[in-house]
Amino acid sequence: xxxxxxxxxxxxxxxxxxxxxxxxxxxxxxxxxxxxxxxxxxxxxxxxxxxxxxxxxxxxxxxxxxxxxxxxxxxxxxxxxxxxxxxxxxxxxxxxxxxxxxxxxxxxxxxxxxxxxxxxxxxxxxxxxxxxxxxxxxxxxxxxxxxxxxxxxxxxxxxxxxxxxxxxxxxxxxxxxxxxxxxxxxxxxxxxxxxxxxxxxxxxxxxxxxxxxxxxxxxxxxxxxxxxxxxxxxxxxxxxxxxxxxxxxxxxxxxxxxxxxxxxxxxxxxxxxxxxxxxxxxxxxxxxxxxxxxxxxxxxxxxxxxxxxxxxxxxxxxxxxxxxxxxxxxxxxxxxxxxxxxxxxxxxxxxxxxxxxxxxxxxxxxxxxxxxxxxxxxxxxxxxxxxxxxxxxxxxxxxxxxxxxxxxxxxxxxxxxxxxxxxxxxxxxxxxxxxxxxxxxxxxxxxxxxxxxxxxxxxxxxxxxxxxxxxx
Numbered sequence: 001x002x003x004x005x006x007x008x009x010x011x012x013x014x015x016x017x018x019x020x021x022x023x024x025x026x027x028x029x030x031x032x033x034x035x036x037x038x039x040x041x042x043x044x045x046x047x048x049x050x051x052x053x054x055x056x057x058x059x060x061x062x063x064x065x066x067x068x069x070x071x072x073x074x075x076x077x078x079x080x081x082x083x084x085x086x087x088x089x090x091x092x093x094x095x096x097x098x099x100x101x102x103x104x105x106x107x108x109x110x111x112x113x114x115x116x117x118x119x120x121x122x123x124x125x126x127x128x129x130x131x132x133x134x135x136x137x138x139x140x141x142x143x144x145x146x147x148x149x150x151x152x153x154x155x156x157x158x159x160x161x162x163x164x165x166x167x168x169x170x171x172x173x174x175x176x177x178x179x180x181x182x183x184x185x186x187x188x189x190x191x192x193x194x195x196x197x198x199x200x201x202x203x204x205x206x207x208x209x210x211x212x213x214x215x216x217x218x219x220x221x222x223x224x225x226x227x228x229x230x231x232x233x234x235x236x237x238x239x240x241x242x243x244x245x246x247x248x249x250x251x252x253x254x255x256x257x258x259x260x261x262x263x264x265x266x267x268x269x270x271x272x273x274x275x276x277x278x279x280x281x282x283x284x285x286x287x288x289x290x291x292x293x294x295x296x297x298x299x300x301x302x303x304x305x306x307x308x309x310x311x312x313x314x315x316x317x318x319x320x321x322x323x324x325x326x327x328x329x330x331x332x333x334x335x336x337x338x339x340x341x342x343x344x345x346x347x348x349x350x351x352x353x354x355x356x357x358x359x360x361x362x363x364x365x366x367x368x369x370x371x372x373x374x375x376x377x378x379x380x381x382x383x384x385x386x387x388x389x390x391x392x393x394x395x396x397x398x399x400x401x402x403x404x405x406x407x408x409x410x411x412x413x414x415x416x417x418x419x420x421x422x423x424x425x426x427x428x429x430x431x432x433x434x435x436x437x438x439x440x441x442x443x444x445x446x447x448x449x450x451x452x453x454x455x456x457x458x459x460x461x462x463x464x465x466x467x468x469x470x471x472x
Contacts, residue, residue, distance in 0.1 A: 016054045019044045023061040024110045031390040032062075032118045059124040062114050066128060070135060073097045077139040086143050090136055090160055091187035095180050098164070112168050117385050133157030163187055173384050173429040227275065229288045237326065242284035243451055244327040245271040246320065248343070250294040250336040253302035253412075255371035255420040257392040259383075260304045262375055264292050266362065267335030269382050269436065274333075274443040283451050284328070291316070294339040301413035310342045317346035321357050329356035329450040333443060337361070337370075360446045362439050369400045370412070372422020374435060381432030392427070395420025 022044040026035045037058050041051045055061050073093050080089035100108055115121050137153035144152060163186035171179045229244065249264025259265070268290050275285040296307035308316070317332060324330045334343050343359040350357040367374035372395070379387050396403065396416040403415045412419055 019046065019051065019054055020061055020064055021107065023058075024107060024114075027062070027114055028110055028390065031388075032058075032114055032121065059121060062111055062121055063128060064111065069097055070131060073132075074135045074138075077135065080139075086140055086156070087187065087191055090139070090156065091184065093136075094160060094164060094187070095183050098167075098179060098183060100179070109172065113172055113389075116165070116168060116172065117388070129161055133161055136160050159190060160187075163190065169384060173381060175428075175430070227279065227286060229286045232286070240284055241326065241328045242286040243329045243331065243447060244286050244288055244324055245275055245447065246288045246330060246332045247271045247290035248294060248317075248332050248334045248336070248339055249290055249292055250296045250307075250338065251292055252294075252296040252299040252305040252307070252336075252338075253371075253419045254375065255392070255395065255418055255424065257388040257390075257424060258371050258376060258379055259386045261292065262371070262379060263294070263335035264290050265335075265382060265386075266375070266378055266439075267333050269378075270335070270362070270439045270443055271333040273436065273440040274447055277440060277444050278447055278451070283448075285447070286327075291320075294336045295342055296336070296338050298338060298407060298411045299419070301411055302419050313339060314342040314346045317343060318349055321346065321350040321355055322353075325355070329358070331357070331443075331447050331450055332359045334359060334361040356450055358446055358450050360443050363442075364435050364438060367435075368397075368422025370419070370421040371395070372397075372420060372424050373427045373431070374422070376424035376427035377429065377432035378435055379432065380427055380429040381436060384429060389427075392424040393418060393420070394423035394425060397421075397423055 019040065023035070023040045026039055026043060030039075035058070037048060037051055040058070040061070041048050044051075073096070076093040076096055077089060080092070084092075115125055133154075134148065134157065137148040137157040140153040140156045141148040141150060144150075146153065148154075163183065167179060167182035167186050170182050171177045247264065247267035247270075249261065249267045251260050252263070253260065254262040268287075271287050275287050278285045293306055293308050295310045295313045296305050297309060299305040300307065321330055332343055332347070334340065340361050343361070347357055347359040364374055376387065376392060380389075395418050398415075400421065403421070406414050412421070415421070
């Protein structure tokens with residue numbers, strides 16, 4: 001019997017696409033780091049040799065047809081009419097480079113989440129980004145009649161990459177976002193010369209425009225007080241007495257998928273957003289550098305946790321409040337449940353001494369206790385690249401009240417081996433945005449009371465608004 005001359009096996013183009021799809025599914029299911037080349041080859045039904053015929057390494061699978069697209073972008077830029085402004089030509093090519101058919105969006109989200117969030121791929125990405133920037137730099141240099149390594153071509157390459165990465169981060173954080181629209185908006189911002197007055201009508205938080213003359217406000221025409229204490233110089237504060245917001249967090253484990261500084265990130269974000277809101281309403285608000293170490297003894301069994309304990313934390317907060325008499329008032333913005341008791345005692349003592357001080361802690365209604373859906377959603381919104389969704393897994397999901405006795409005796413390790421109380425697997429950035437909005441509104445009400453120097457006991461005991469306290 002004679003052999004057929006037809007090629008055997010999968011057609012190369014199909015094989016490559018199938019191999020890529022199989023790999024992305026494996027990375028999503030078991031994590032990039034845990035997936036080996038053998039895993040991919042076995043799942044695709046090919047040999048290691050076949051895998052390496054298509055891809056030099058596991059890292060290259062994630063980048064797909066990047067080289068072919070890069071060659072296309074080089075062609076598109078070269079074909080741009082000379083009358084097209086440089087930035088418009090670059091913007092058009094970049095948007096086209098990132099255009100996707102509707103059916104490819106889910107897979108591309110997987111791909112870009114890996115590229116932007118997996119450390120090994122971030123390192124590998126520097127080489128790919130350099131190639132991408134070089135295409136733009138060559139085009140700009142050709143238009144200017146200069147060398148691609150001259151400052152202006154290099155600058156355009158770098159800022160174009162920055163626009164693209166920023167757009168992708170927003171796109172990943174919001175399932176309903178339009179990638180092309182985000183890219184176009186980013187290049188429009190560059191085209192404006194970063195003229196923020198033009199972009200938002202001049203009503204920016206940085207303006208700090210005040211219209212009131214109540215405590216914490218300032219008269220029209222007065223010098224703007226600093227918005228961030230760390231960036232101020234002492235003379236900047238001679239004539240202003242803003243209300244001071246002091247973020248208070250922790251350095252402690254937050255399961256296998258969230259960073260150790262989760263509580264501090266949340267406290268800083270809530271403080272800064274609330275400060276922006278109040279400054280727009282004419283109040284002088286300054287945000288102090290965060291206190292990053294809190295009382296986290298309950299997490300001591302987990303690596304990376306650092307704690308100063310209840311007594312030291314309370315003493316630090318009392319002394320900090322006593323030193324802050326120059327300010328119209330002070331609100332300690334707490335992001336960690338383990339700090340609540342020390343904060344309560346410190347605020348009570350400072351207020352007993354006659355100081356205009358309040359404490360606030362997050363109490364989102366229905367929130368889970370630690371490193372679960374609530375905190376994971378917040379971080380997916382605030383800092384998506386810091387989250388490892390591939391490592392997220394449910395911990396102990398029993399009601400906190402049922403766990404408190406064992407938790408107090410043996411810490412978190414006694415009730416949850418992975419350090420999670422709740423289930424983070426359903427977290428979404430959209431939910432995190434809604435949670436942040438609610439927390440900012442709650443804090444703003446407390447700060448406003450301090451601004452008016454009429455804080456009542458309910459604002460500080462217990463700190464925060466309504467809902468379930470997070471012992472995070």
